[in-house]
Amino acid sequence: MSDRAAAVALRGIGKRFGAVVANSDIDLAVRRGSIHGIVGENGAGKTTLMNILYGSLQPDRGEIAIGGETVRLRSPAEAIAHGIGMVHQHFMLVDRFTVIENLLLGAAGGPLLAGAEAQARSALAGFAAAYGLTLDPDAVVEDLPLGLRQRVEIVKALHRGAEILILDEPTAVLTPQEADHLFEILRRLAGEGRTIILVTHKLREIMAATERVTVMRRGAVVAERATAETDAGELAALILGHAMPQRARPARRAVGGVVLEVAGLSLRDAGGQELLRDVALTVRSGEIVGVAGISGNGQSELLEIIAGLVAPSAGSVALNGRDITTLTGRERRRLGLGHIPEDRQRMGLVPQLSAALCAILGDQRKVPRRGMMVLDHAAIDAATEALMHAYDVRPPEPTRDASKFSGGNQQKLVCAREMEGRPAALLVGQPTRGVDIGAIDFIHQRLVALRDAGCAILLVSVELDEIRSLADRILVMSRGAIVGAVAPTAPEAELGLMMAGIGVYATQTAVTAPS
Ligand SMILES: Nc1ncnc2c1ncn2[C@@H]1O[C@H](COP(=O)(O)OP(=O)(O)OP(=O)(O)O)[C@@H](O)[C@H]1O
Numbered sequence: 001m002s003d004r005a006a007a008v009a010l011r012g013i014g015k016r017f018g019a020v021v022a023n024s025d026i027d028l029a030v031r032r033g034s035i036h037g038i039v040g041e042n043g044a045g046k047t048t049l050m051n052i053l054y055g056s057l058q059p060d061r062g063e064i065a066i067g068g069e070t071v072r073l074r075s076p077a078e079a080i081a082h083g084i085g086m087v088h089q090h091f092m093l094v095d096r097f098t099v100i101e102n103l104l105l106g107a108a109g110g111p112l113l114a115g116a117e118a119q120a121r122s123a124l125a126g127f128a129a130a131y132g133l134t135l136d137p138d139a140v141v142e143d144l145p146l147g148l149r150q151r152v153e154i155v156k157a158l159h160r161g162a163e164i165l166i167l168d169e170p171t172a173v174l175t176p177q178e179a180d181h182l183f184e185i186l187r188r189l190a191g192e193g194r195t196i197i198l199v200t201h202k203l204r205e206i207m208a209a210t211e212r213v214t215v216m217r218r219g220a221v222v223a224e225r226a227t228a229e230t231d232a233g234e235l236a237a238l239i240l241g242h243a244m245p246q247r248a249r250p251a252r253r254a255v256g257g258v259v260l261e262v263a264g265l266s267l268r269d270a271g272g273q274e275l276l277r278d279v280a281l282t283v284r285s286g287e288i289v290g291v292a293g294i295s296g297n298g299q300s301e302l303l304e305i306i307a308g309l310v311a312p313s314a315g316s317v318a319l320n321g322r323d324i325t326t327l328t329g330r331e332r333r334r335l336g337l338g339h340i341p342e343d344r345q346r347m348g349l350v351p352q353l354s355a356a357l358c359a360i361l362g363d364q365r366k367v368p369r370r371g372m373m374v375l376d377h378a379a380i381d382a383a384t385e386a387l388m389h390a391y392d393v394r395p396p397e398p399t400r401d402a403s404k405f406s407g408g409n410q411q412k413l414v415c416a417r418e419m420e421g422r423p424a425a426l427l428v429g430q431p432t433r434g435v436d437i438g439a440i441d442f443i444h445q446r447l448v449a450l451r452d453a454g455c456a457i458l459l460v461s462v463e464l465d466e467i468r469s470l471a472d473r474i475l476v477m478s479r480g481a482i483v484g485a486v487a488p489t490a491p492e493a494e495l496g497l498m499m500a501g502i503g504v505y506a507t508q509t510a511v512t513a514p515s
Pocket residue numbers: 017020021022040041042043044045046047048049394395404405406407408409434436
């Protein structure tokens with residue numbers, strides 16, 4: 001395609017962060033009215049490239065053409081003026097504001113323009129009618145589920161006149177149903193001539209939604225394909241640089257005694273709404289219990305209560321036979337409870353701290369010291385560097401701030417810390433969110449190895465494939481309650497019905513904890 005026919009053409013883009021080459025000599029042309037996929041391992045430089053196109057990072061070299069015209073994008077405001085919109089990997093909304101206020105913040109002229117609010121309200125109604133982007137204008141953003149917050153971001157970009165919409169891992173936070181809806185919307189937008197650039201780790205999304213796909217590795221473009229002329233296997237090999245290993249479902253081992261036991265757990269929010277209803281479960285040494293469910297049905301609260309971050313309204317939590325319901329999170333950790341939180345940005349890492357300090361978070365007592373109070377930084381750094389190599393965290397630099405790692409590498413760092421703590425029980429929330437296909441395989445293998453070493457693992461994931469391939473038994477949550485138990489071999493349709501709260505409680509396939 002000539003650059004003229006392209007909605008966006010990037011030529012020779014280069015960007016370094018110190019010694020790290022994030023982008024090197026990148027050429028990319030995206031056809032108007034198409035959905036163009038970008039894939040690549042964690043740290044490949046995808047977000048950096050998108051931030052350059054959105055004007056929030058300046059390239060060291062190279063040029064950008066929009067609709068055939070070379071432009072300089074010195075800020076997001078300039079990118080917006082050229083019709084570029086972006087939905088970030090981590091949302092950028094003002095949480096305490098309403099939907100309409102967030103929309104006004106982004107609009108030309110801002111909230112001061114007379115009639116702006118009325119205009120924004122009618123625009124919102126228009127987007128709802130045209131694309132199914134329905135939103136309550138007066139809802140406060142922080143009260144909205146993640147799927148709707150993302151919808152606010154999309155509507156905000158459209159309201160600012162985006163003709164080119166960049167989405168950076170938009171489905172990482174969505175349920176499969178929400179993701180399907182998003183793709184319907186993206187197809188309609190593309191059908192109207194808007195151009196969509198989609199960054200994702202999920203190859204089935206690439207195969208289902210895109211027209212072309214660009215593969216990045218270590219800062220460079222290594223391949224581009226027409227989607228119709230490739231398949232997930234080839235893309236995986238291009239991303240990894242080698243073929244994806246095929247793995248059988250790990251055989252179930254003998255299980256031991258009960259390590260984690262939860263009984264009668266209930267939780268009400270400030271408004272009296274029941275978020276958890278009488279939840280009971282056990283996890284034994286040497287097994288992975290998966291909790292499946294559409295997100296927002298109490299799974300997050302369940303993990304937070306067991307981890308000691310939230311106090312339940314009723315019920316108890318026991319670890320190795322000891323009641324830990326009133327212990328702090330730190331005390332629970334000391335007793336051998338690990339936690340890979342769902343939200344690594346908020347709970348897993350402290351972005352301003354170095355990777356090395358994040359690697360010892362929550363575990364300060366076991367940390368090497370020189371004297372009573374003084375941390376032995378050299379020893380901590382060396383240990384962290386070894387950990388980073390073992391978990392392929394890139395770049396393996398313990399002194400780099402946590403915030404300066406790509407999203408997937410942050411997640412690998414949290415997984416490394418929690419798994420290497422050799423916990424008796426491990427709580428795992430969405431462990432592979434935002435993680436590339438190679439790292440997903442690696443994290444899955446580590447979880448199975450930990451299980452085989454006797455750890456009791458409670459795994460919450462919205463990825464059914466993940467639960468089905470890892471869990472020894474599956475509990476299904478719906479509206480705050482456990483509505484069924486199934487074997488991992490149960491048909492997906494059966495699981496889906498239970499997740500939707502349509503209670504065909506499987507009797508044939510129901511599995512209880514082995515005794
Ligand atoms: N602000 C920054 N300062 C220093 N290094 C950075 C910064 N932002 C990104 N990097 C580095 O640049 C490289 C590319 O990162 P980028 O976030 O673009 O990767 P990505 O392909 O989006 O990865 P992921 O799939 O994990 O989101 C990484 O090595 C990252 O550590």
